[in-house]
Structure formats: C-alpha cells, structure tokens
Amino acid sequence: MSMFKGVDYIEIDSLFSQEEILVRNTVREFVELEVLPVIEKHYREGTFPMHLIPKMAELGLFGSNLPSKYGCAEMNNVAYGLVMQELERGDSGIRSFVSVQSALVMYPIYTFGDENQKDYWLPKLAKGEKIGCFGLTEPDYGSNPAGMITRAEKVEGGYLLNGAKMWITNGSIADVAVVWAKLDGVIRGFLVEKGAEGFTAPEMKGKHSLRASVTSELIFQDVFVPEKNILPKSDGLKSPLMCLNQARYGIAWGVVGSMMACYDTALNYAKSRIQFSKPIAAYQITQEKLVYMLTEITKAQLLNVQLGRLKDKGTVKHTQISMAKRNNCEKALEIARMSREILGANGILDEYPVMRHSANLESVKTYEGTHEMHTLIIGEDITGYSAFD
Template identity: 55%
Template structure:
C-alpha cells in the first residue's frame, strides 16, 4: 500500500491526468520547492515563473480556445493540487490568473477583448488580477462602494479594492464596480490614469504571493472597457466558484505535503533509541492525518468528476472548499507537532503551509459563508440575513 495514498485514489486517474500530475510535480519540485522557503521568508514572488507556467499550459487550462489548453476540470484540479503541495501562493497566482481574471474575460468579454487579452495571459506574458473585495465588503460583495459612471461615452471609476492577489504585478485588472443599475466588470490596464496599486506588507501568511490594494481615483476608461456580458453580482460570483474549485483541490496538495513530511520525519527522527514513528501517540497522529487526507482527496475527485459531467452545483464546491481546507489546516498543525521545534523553520514546509492555509480558510468565501451555503442546501432556509 502507498503510505501517502492509502486507498489508491490516484489509481483512478486517466493516463492524461497522470501525465499532468507528473509534469506539474516535476516542475515545482525542480523550480519552486528548493526556493520557496526563502521566497516566503523574504516576502517575495518571482514573476519570472509566469512564462514557464504558461508554457506548461497552466493558465486558464480549463478554458477553450484563445491559446488555452481546454483541459478537463479534474485535470485542472490535479494541477492545482500539485501547485499547492509546494505553496498556496503559487496555486493562488495560477488560480487568480486563470479561474478569475481569464475566466471573467472568457465568460463576459467581447470577442475583441478575448482576442486582445486571453492569448497573452495564457502564455504568462500578461498577468491579470481580479478586483472584487473591498475594505468593508468581503463576504457581501453586493454592497460594494466602487462606482462606475458613464460620462460622454467614457466610464469614470472611483473606489478601492483590497486583498487582491497579483494586484501589484498585474498588467490588467478586472475591476467590479456599481453602475446606475447593476454591478459590472471593467478591464483596467496598468498605467491607466487614476489607477494605482499598493502592495500589502508585513503579512504572516501567503508571503510568497503578491497581495495588493487597487486604488481608483477618477479613473477614466473608454466605452469598450466594460465586459459587455457582465450583468449583476452573479457574474463575479460565478468566477469565484471556479477559483474555489481549484482551492478544494489545492488544499489536498498542501495536506499531502504536510503529512508526507511528518511521516518521513517520524521514520528518521530517533528518540529513546528508536524512531518516533514507532511510538503509539505518533502513529495515532499519522493515522488521523491520512484518514482526513484521503477523505479530502476522494471529495475532490468526486466533485471534479461531477463538474466534468456538468452536474456540479455551487453547493458541491462549497462542500469541498469547507471540508478540505479545514482538514488541511488540521493536518498541517498536527504535522508541526511531530516535527516539534524543527517544524517552525522554513527548512520544513509544515508551518508555512499552516500559515498559508489560515488565509485559504477565509478567502474565496469564509468557512462561515460556506457553512451557511450548505445549511441552506440541506434545510431550504437561507440564514444570511
């Protein structure tokens, strides 16, 4: 039996899915894993990885056309799992580019907008971000205060967005704003007058990731900057659901890496003249971790297959995001106890994963919001207000 995949869940992957898994795993092991501890400690993200990630076809890989790979949802999920096995910041970079910014353009943009932006975003030549969250409106984006006024054939945007992944390095921002009658999406290229970004410093989580504030002060855009098919808050929320799907897979990768690290450490760390893996309390921790890991993995695969069959609902994604991130965070914390003092350094990944997962737990929908989504699904009664 494979001690990392005790149930052999990955045995059900197709040949193509295994190839994607192995290709992404080999890349991150060679290019990211040796350096990510330093990037995390320094609070930096190497944008120069973008073209290589694009060459692998990871940006918008689940989208059709415009240079995108057109892969299955499950294949995309597997890629997210391997990316986050190294660091949540790397998976976030890819998710925001593909599942948020590119998906918004692909779903709601004009043909000219798709042709202008998507091929260059697919290769990593152009980086995008997704400006929805505001300082006072996270879980309730419908209350956003950012406005867009149409004046003499142009759009004038005012407001700010906060906690925006990729914001400080993005070449184009998809910004959501309130017009006279509805919420709409706008493409705001870097360098547009009235548009600035400010990176958020001193983070204790997702340090190998760029997180920024977007500031719009009488930002003037041409008439064709609006995403013509974006009508109402349901448009950005549909993009968020795509990103959440990647998260529920990515959390499995982070959990797997923590468990594998703890298992390896326990088998080689000697106390009282024997490996600590031979002690009952350590085995209890390891067994508890692998149980939760495999259940999360099974949930991810099942939800992926539902999505490929066109049967996946938003509630399924909420189930996976809520369960898998919660399980991954518990696994990371337990793994840290096995590594003891060694677990607090960047030499090992477990506390870095735990810190990152604290952010993953609350972004793209907090655990409370996903709980209420599922509560409504099982009772038929909404409890948001």
C-alpha cells in the same frame, strides 16, 4: 533527486486517465525542480518568484481548462484540479497566482467578454505576457460583496470608476484588473488597464501568511474606462460569484497538495526521529495523528475527484464546491498543525515546509468565502432557510 511519490492509500490513481496522470506528474516535476529550491527564500523575503511565470505558461498552466482556440490547454477539470494540487504542494502563493490568472481573470473574460476582448486578452494571459488580478473585495465588504461601494458612472465614450479594493492577489504586478463596480445600482465587470490615470495598486506589506505572493490594494480616483472595456455579459452579483466558484474549485484541490507535503514530511520525520530508544513513529499517539492525516487526505481526494467529474459533466452545484472548499481547507490546516506537533521544535524551521504551509493555510481558509460563509451556503441549501440576514 527522488521525485515526490504523492499520497494514495486506496488507489485513487486508478480513477484518473493516463492524460490526467501525465499532467499531474509534469507539474509535480516542475514543483520539485523549480519551485521547492527557491520558495523558502522568496517566502522569507516576501517576494513572488516572477521567473517562474514564463515556465508555467510554457507548461500551459494558465487558463488550462479553457479552449485551445485562445492558446489554452483545454484540459478537463480533473486535470486542472491536479495542476492546482501539485502547485500548492510547492506553495499556496504559487497556486494562488495561477488560480487568479485562470479562474478570476481569464474565466470572466471568456465567460462575460465579447470576442474582441477574448481574442486580445486570453492568448496574452495564457502565454504569461500579461498578468491579471480580480477586484471584488473592499476594505469594508469582504463576506458581503453586495454591499460594495465602488461605483462606475456612464460618461461620453466610457465610464468613470471611483472606489477601492483590498486583498487583491497580483494587484501590483497586474497589467489588467477585472474590477467589479456598481453601474446604476447593478454590479458589472470592467477591464482596468495598468497605467490608467487615477488608478494605483500599492502593495500590502506586513503579512505573516502568503508571503511569497503579491497582495495589493486597488484605488480608483475618477479612472476613465473606455466603452470597449466593460464586460458586456456581466450582470449583477451572480457574475463575480461564478468566478469565485471556479476559484473555490481550484482551492479544494490545491490544499490537498499542502496536506500531502505536511503529512509526507511528518511521516518521514517520525520514522527517523529517535526518542526513548525508538523512532517516535513507533508510539501510539504519533501513529494516531498520522492515521488521522492520511484518512482526511483520502476523503478530500475522493471529494475532489467526484466534484471534477460533475464539473466536466456540467452538473456541479456551487453548494457542492462550497462543501469541498470548506472541508478541505479546514482539514489542511489541522494537518499542518499536527505535522508541526510531530516535528516538535524542528517544525518551526524553514528546513521543513510545515510552518510555511500552516501560515499560508490561514489565508486560504479565509479567502474565497470563509468557513462560516460556506457553512451557511450549504445550510441554506439543505434547510431552505437563509441564515445570512
């Protein structure tokens, strides 16, 4: 089997360290050998490939940019981004699993938790012995999380939680949920453990997108959360938004993997598909599409590398991450659709990954802040006027 070469038109690899390239190539090989052979079957059946969890843990892919003292790989943010890129070339559902475990579960425990919570949860989550999920979005509050109605009430020894969350990746298989609820009007984070009385996580069925991913509701009916399970440093909406910022960073890198998969498939197909006695790659309209794809991939790669370097310096702004999430998701979806056009009717077959990526990217463009919300986040930053109200 020949390993995927990647897409690198202007020597972007020269911007990476040897360690970063080693990380990328390791994950690239994992995707080639472990993900691609099984993903279409799981996608068709609407199941997550659970057998990959220990393998990903062994490679250090969970919380990989967190400190080694908690059993994490302590990679820099560029290496972390390259991990996401390669995983999403396999499938957005695989990258989503790792994104949630890392950016939305381990990161908030690391950032807002106390030492006991960190020492207990982070090593188990890093080893894949425990799976986590993140409960912010509600049935009636997606783009406006501040409106949430999930409530926590102080009782003896802890808190009582009431409410519901929706569109929760990993919800039904999670051992712990990082749940955001209003306590005396202030949004706080709580660790709700599987099996807590009154807590259920039914799986959401009927998806045409992200089919190889578990998506759930979380329902809380007088769920008792012990005092030790509140995240003590969580304070207001800013806390969950900091988590989303981490996840958006991973998505900006991840979708470049989808772009590469679609472009590479379309290019190879165009060279071998003969119509009117020559390959369709020899026609101007096909070339125009391929050149557009390659250019957009290259621009997204450059955006990501710079973002990663800023993140490692500690100077990155959430508005800059919004720009990459917004742009890269939109272009990835365009590229997936263009690739399908080049493949013609063959593009709808699962012999090729294009239609699966296209369907997945509809979700990826929407979650962690829609295209419109990121537009307004950047718009407010550059004009000084908030257009949200």
